[in-house]
Amino acid sequence: MKIAVSSGKGGTGKTFISTNIAAVLEKSGKQIRYLDCDVEEPNGHLFLKPEIIKEEEIIIDSPGSADMSKCNLCGKCQNACRYNAIALIKDKVLFFKNLCHVCGACKIVCSANAIVAIKRKIGEIKHGKKNSIDFHYGLLDVNEPRMTVALIKEVKKNTGDGINILDSPPGTACPVVETIKDADLCILVTDPTPFGINDLKLAVDMARELGQEPVVLVNRAEYKNDDLKNYLREADLELLGEIPDDREIAEIYSVGDLVVEKSEKYKKIFDVLADKILERVKNKQSVRIKPDKIFYNNVVIEKTEPISLDAKKPKELVIISGKGGTGKTSIAAAFCALAKKSVIADCDVDASDLHLVLKPELKKKGYFSGGSKALIDSAKCQSCGFCFDKCKFDAVKWKTENNKTVYFIEQSSCEGCGVCGLVCNYGAVSLKEAINGEWFLSETRFGPMAHAKLGAAEENSGKLVSLIRNKKNRIANEQNINISIIDGSPGTGCPVVASIAGCDYAVIVTEPTVSGIHDMKRILDVINYFKIKSGIIVNKYDLNPAKSDEAVKIAAQNNSNFLGMIPYDESVTDAQIEGISIIEYTENKVTKQIRKIWDKIKDECFK
Numbered sequence: 001m002k003i004a005v006s007s008g009k010g011g012t013g014k015t016f017i018s019t020n021i022a023a024v025l026e027k028s029g030k031q032i033r034y035l036d037c038d039v040e041e042p043n044g045h046l047f048l049k050p051e052i053i054k055e056e057e058i059i060i061d062s063p064g065s066a067d068m069s070k071c072n073l074c075g076k077c078q079n080a081c082r083y084n085a086i087a088l089i090k091d092k093v094l095f096f097k098n099l100c101h102v103c104g105a106c107k108i109v110c111s112a113n114a115i116v117a118i119k120r121k122i123g124e125i126k127h128g129k130k131n132s133i134d135f136h137y138g139l140l141d142v143n144e145p146r147m148t149v150a151l152i153k154e155v156k157k158n159t160g161d162g163i164n165i166l167d168s169p170p171g172t173a174c175p176v177v178e179t180i181k182d183a184d185l186c187i188l189v190t191d192p193t194p195f196g197i198n199d200l201k202l203a204v205d206m207a208r209e210l211g212q213e214p215v216v217l218v219n220r221a222e223y224k225n226d227d228l229k230n231y232l233r234e235a236d237l238e239l240l241g242e243i244p245d246d247r248e249i250a251e252i253y254s255v256g257d258l259v260v261e262k263s264e265k266y267k268k269i270f271d272v273l274a275d276k277i278l279e280r281v282k283n284k285q286s287v288r289i290k291p292d293k294i295f296y297n298n299v300v301i302e303k304t305e306p307i308s309l310d311a312k313k314p315k316e317l318v319i320i321s322g323k324g325g326t327g328k329t330s331i332a333a334a335f336c337a338l339a340k341k342s343v344i345a346d347c348d349v350d351a352s353d354l355h356l357v358l359k360p361e362l363k364k365k366g367y368f369s370g371g372s373k374a375l376i377d378s379a380k381c382q383s384c385g386f387c388f389d390k391c392k393f394d395a396v397k398w399k400t401e402n403n404k405t406v407y408f409i410e411q412s413s414c415e416g417c418g419v420c421g422l423v424c425n426y427g428a429v430s431l432k433e434a435i436n437g438e439w440f441l442s443e444t445r446f447g448p449m450a451h452a453k454l455g456a457a458e459e460n461s462g463k464l465v466s467l468i469r470n471k472k473n474r475i476a477n478e479q480n481i482n483i484s485i486i487d488g489s490p491g492t493g494c495p496v497v498a499s500i501a502g503c504d505y506a507v508i509v510t511e512p513t514v515s516g517i518h519d520m521k522r523i524l525d526v527i528n529y530f531k532i533k534s535g536i537i538v539n540k541y542d543l544n545p546a547k548s549d550e551a552v553k554i555a556a557q558n559n560s561n562f563l564g565m566i567p568y569d570e571s572v573t574d575a576q577i578e579g580i581s582i583i584e585y586t587e588n589k590v591t592k593q594i595r596k597i598w599d600k601i602k603d604e605c606f607k
């Protein structure tokens with residue numbers, strides 16, 4: 001039995017829920033496996049504290065060079081590679097490891113058998129035990145942002161008998177799809193804030209696109225209006241349970257303890273929740289009919305080009321957080337208000353929320369394609385199964401119809417590499433340009449804005465981020481604006497790399513919890529890898545002043561400036577509900593700190 005716990009945005013408490021559910025189920029005698037599939041920012045181990053028994057490096061064979069004694073410089077490998085990972089330059093074949101998806105197309109087309117594989121480490125998996133819980137978690141190497149899905153697949157190989165709890169990455173992009181697509185139950189954790197509700201809607205669309213009917217669990221359930229309840233009713237979603245907004249929980253969580261081990265009251269709540277979950281899996285509801293993939297005809301589609309680091313661009317300030325839900329978007333909106341006029345980009349494309357505060361007026365929009373998807377023409381297919389054998393992404397599936405094996409492409413898994421088409425001798429496979437999302441150019445009260453929406457369960461979020469940054473830079477040049485503010489993606493994978501590459505300054509927003517500090521360290525590794533100047537803000541610092549001090553120390557050890565601390569205050573959520581930035585909403589202890597921080601950033605980044 002596989003139970004996936006996910007959320008449209010980070011920081012809603014998905015790991016808090018997963019770990020406490022695992023603990024109460026184990027205490028009731030169930031066989032539990034905990035698989036942390038959030039390989040960019042795994043946190044489950046910080047709470048369950050397993051004893052690590054084995055550490056396994058995940059190494060893959062990846063094309064790395066050409067044997068020039070065999071290579072005849074025909075160029076077929078370069079033409080077959082749909083990711084620009086190979087270039088023929090004069091009498092050399094160059095391989096760009098960071099672009100390679102390891103699809104195998106180059107090897108298939110090379111009749112001289114000249115492609116030489118190298119060993120490539122993409123991350124590691126740690127295997128451990130917490131009492132009788134089998135614990136497995138992946139840790140993606142920071143220089144392998146494209147290998148998130150490949151590592152999640154490796155983590156999922158450890159599923160087995162009993163109850164498998166899959167702690168999913170947040171968002172709606174391909175890492176989440178890979179985690180939840182074959183789960184018996186998908187639990188979406190949310191909170192009743194406007195950002196939480198918006199991101200829940202995106203996650204529900206994504207789950208339903210995969211044929212999953214999710215259930216909802218509300219964390220920090222303090223309702224200031226009926227918006228969430230209205231949405232659940234309108235969308236016909238089952239509310240599985242609620243965890244109250246309680247400072248006691250926040251304090252227990254901040255030091256990495258399990259609330260079910262520290263509070264009898266919450267143990268009872270989680271016991272009831274665990275029973276409901278098991279009951280729900282037993283009575284699994286039939287899933288909704290999965291719609292066919294839509295391929296739009298006759299629409300203008302834009303592809304993307306990598307960010308040009310040499311092109312004229314404004315000074316770029318990016319606001320990021322290793323972990324989601326730290327308040328990054330509220331702080332980005334406050335900076336937009338303080339800057340008065342800048343070019344704004346929302347690069348958090350699979351859970352964009354900045355528009356809820358900046359209320360952009362749409363001027364232009366278009367579709368985005370980050371690649372292709374394969375289709376099999378059943379009239380031409382002879383059921384040989386070559387495509388099934390060669391697809392490295394397990395995207396070719398089969399079923400039996402009228403005693404015949406029928407092959408088809410699972411669109412959510414297809415990476416559009418074209419290998420199936422290369423090996424099909426009957427011309428049954430075609431590749432069609434896929435629509436992965438939409439981009440928007442808008443006007444806000446603080447300047448022009450480029451933003452986007454990744455399609456439900458779509459991939460290529462990194463490419464969409466690059467497109468948004470390119471569009472933002474173009475507007476900045478046209479309108480002669482020299483300041484730009486970017487709301488970046490959370491995590492450490494390719495959308496984050498696309499958000500930060502070549503930026504002038506990165507502001508990391510963290511929170512004073514064990515998981516906040518853990519994820520801050522991970523994002524600092526990425527920032528330092530790209531040699532970007534950075535500073536940190538500790539948000540809600542008063543929830544745990546000791547952990548806040550620890551965050552500041554760690555940031556200093558990692559060459560990051562300390563920009564300031566912001567206290568916890570409900571006015572931040574109240575401003576969100578009003579749909580304005582905290583700077584416009586009120587003057588209080590929060591805005592005082594944000595103004596001070598902004599003055600420092602102006603000196604660091606914009607002078």
Ligand code: SF4
Pocket residue numbers: 063080081082083084085086099100101102103104105106107417
């Ligand atoms: S064809 Fe596939 S395996 Fe070969 S270099 Fe390109 S992405 Fe890598």
Ligand code: SF4
Pocket residue numbers: 103373374390391392393394395396409413414415416417418419420421
């Ligand atoms: S189904 Fe998609 S991912 Fe698999 S070989 Fe074909 S194009 Fe590549």
